[in-house]
Amino acid sequence: xxxxxxxxxxxxxxxxxxxxxxxHGFEITYSDTANSTAADIRRQVKxxxxxxxxxxxxxxxxxxxxxxLKLIHMHGTGLDAIDVEAATKRKIYVANxxxxxxxxxxxxxxxxxxxxxxxxxxxxxxxxxGEWKRRAGHELSNSTVGIIGMGNIGRRVAELLGGFNxxxxxxxxxxxxxxxxxxxxxxxxxxxxxxxxxxxxVLALPxxxxxxxxxxxxxxxxxxxxxxxxxxxxxxxxDEAALCQAIEEKWIAGAAIDTxxxxxxxxxxxxxxxxxxxxxxxxATSIETSAMVSQSVAKNIIDILIHNITNSAINAEKINSL
Numbered sequence: 001x002x003x004x005x006x007x008x009x010x011x012x013x014x015x016x017x018x019x020x021x022x023x024h025g026f027e028i029t030y031s032d033t034a035n036s037t038a039a040d041i042r043r044q045v046k047x048x049x050x051x052x053x054x055x056x057x058x059x060x061x062x063x064x065x066x067x068x069l070k071l072i073h074m075h076g077t078g079l080d081a082i083d084v085e086a087a088t089k090r091k092i093y094v095a096n097x098x099x100x101x102x103x104x105x106x107x108x109x110x111x112x113x114x115x116x117x118x119x120x121x122x123x124x125x126x127x128x129x130g131e132w133k134r135r136a137g138h139e140l141s142n143s144t145v146g147i148i149g150m151g152n153i154g155r156r157v158a159e160l161l162g163g164f165n166x167x168x169x170x171x172x173x174x175x176x177x178x179x180x181x182x183x184x185x186x187x188x189x190x191x192x193x194x195x196x197x198x199x200x201x202v203l204a205l206p207x208x209x210x211x212x213x214x215x216x217x218x219x220x221x222x223x224x225x226x227x228x229x230x231x232x233x234x235x236x237x238x239d240e241a242a243l244c245q246a247i248e249e250k251w252i253a254g255a256a257i258d259t260x261x262x263x264x265x266x267x268x269x270x271x272x273x274x275x276x277x278x279x280x281x282x283x284a285t286s287i288e289t290s291a292m293v294s295q296s297v298a299k300n301i302i303d304i305l306i307h308n309i310t311n312s313a314i315n316a317e318k319i320n321s322l
Contacts, residue, residue, distance in 0.1 A: 001305055002028075002029065002047065002050075002068075003026050003027070003029065003049065004031065004044055004045055004048040004051050004052070005028060005029065005031065005052045006030075006031040006033075006036045006052070006053045006054065007053055007054035007056075008034065009054065009075060009285070010052050010075045013291040013294070014290070014292075016295070017297065018298070020295075020298045020302070021302070029044075029048070035056075036053075038058070038061055041057075041058065042062050042065040045062060045066045046066065046067055046068075047068055048069060049068055049070050049071070049305065050069070050070060050071040050305060051066070051069060051071070051072045051073070052073050052075055052301075053072065053073070053074060053081070053082070054074075055078070055281065057081050058072055058081060058082040058087075059083050059086070062083075063087055063090055066090075066092070069092050070304075070305060071092065071093045071301065071313075072087055072094045072095075073094075073095045073297050073300060073301060074095070074096040074097070075097075075293055075297055076096065076097060077100070078207070079314065080206070080207045082094055084314065088315045088319055088322075091322060093304055093310060093316060094314055094315050095297075095300050095312045095313045096314065097297065097300075098152065099152040100289060100293045100296055101153070101283065101289050101293065102153045102155075102156045103156055103289065104283060104284050104285070104289040105156075105204075105232050105283040105284055106153055106159075107160065108258060108283050109153075109204070109232045110157065110160050112230050112256035112258070112279070113140060113200055113202075113228070113230055113256075115256065116228050116230070116253075116254050116256050117138040117139060117228070118137035118138070121277055122135060138199075138253075140166055140200070141164055141165045142165060143167075143199040143200060144166065144197060144198050144199045144200070145166045145198060145199070146168075146169050146194035146195070147168065147171075147194075147202045148170070148172075148191050148202070148205055148214075149171075149204040149205025150171075150172035150175075150176070150187075150204070151172075151205070151206075153204045153232075154170065154202070154204035155183075158170070158183050158185050159183060162183065167184075167186070168183070168186065169185070169186050169187075169188055169194060169197060169198060170185050170186070171188050171189075171190065171193075171194050172205075175187040191219075192219070192222060195219045195220075196223070196224075198223075198224075198227060199228070200228050201223065201228070201229045201230065202232075203230070203232070203234075203237050203238075204233055205237070206233070207233070207234035207237055211237055212236050212237070213237070213238065214238075215231070215237060215238040215239060215243065216239040216242050217239070217242045220251055220252065221251060223246075223251065223252045224252070225250065225251065225252065225253065227252050227253060228252065228254050228255065229243070229252060229257075231255075231256070232257075232258040232259065232283045235259040235260040235261040235262075235263065238257065240261055240270075241270065243257075243271075243274075243276070244270045244274040247274050248274060254275070254277065255277070256276065256279075257276060257277075257278055258278075258279045258281055258282060260281070263280075263281055264280065300313075
């Protein structure tokens with residue numbers, strides 16, 4: 001069977017994942033384009049049994065062009081770029097590696113919080129320009145951190161913040177009170193209260209119809225003028241125009257984002273000149289996480305396509321009932 005790989009990180013730090021697939025008879029082809037568009041994938045996918053993608057768009061047109069496709073596997077967690085419904089109708093399994101990236105994303109989240117508070121990027125640029133100037137920043141200690149979304153990543157952020165002497169408030173539709181008691185997390189009944197009370201707001205939730213643009217003019221206006229926003233989850237969670245306005249008009253103290261609505265944002269995008277601390281979607285980009293994810297992807301492909309073990313596919317139950 002043949003696998004098309006558009007993810008740039010698959011196997012990059014774990015050659016054994018590639019060898020495992022080859023030892024099971026799979027033929028692996030890497031995409032001939034970087035940052036593949038839907039058109040790029042449509043052009044290449046026709047004769048492949050499996051597709052391994054990063055954040056590349058796999059829409060209904062890609063799925064329609066994939067005559068032999070049996071499995072779409074995300075090299076990571078987020079599935080919002082994959083049309084799962086269209087894949088399910090074609091009886092194509094869709095799989096990911098939930099939880100594998102939690103430590104890398106959580107560590108970046110804390111890093112961005114520290115960098116924001118101490119104005120790290122400002123000091124670096126001043127020093128590069130030959131200026132020896134220091135600006136007083138804010139410590140994490142004795143502040144209130146609000147985490148919206150308490151899945152694998154949100155929980156890991158809370159665990160890492162354990163040594164900073166912070167108060168943690170959180171919102172999630174499902175509140176695990178036993179876990180919260182262990183880590184001193186106080187669950188609130190709605191996310192508006194998080195926006196109102198927190199000195200730091202961390203987004204750690206998936207992009208859905210309900211969460212799309214949950215950070216908007218209304219919710220930003222609830223925040224303290226001294227508060228910061230950190231988004232290492234999904235770009236679509238934030239109304240970027242509203243966030244730019246909030247930063248430019250000093251509704252809030254600052255923001256750091258690792259994910260964007262359009263990736264990369266255009267060179268003339270307002271967000272590039274807004275003063276927001278930005279990183280190019282590197283949340284899961286660690287050597288350790290990439291190696292772990294590649295191994296999981298290889299194992300899942302073998303399980304699904306050779307052994308017909310489909311529990312790793314998020315749409316397996318629906319497909320098996322068709």
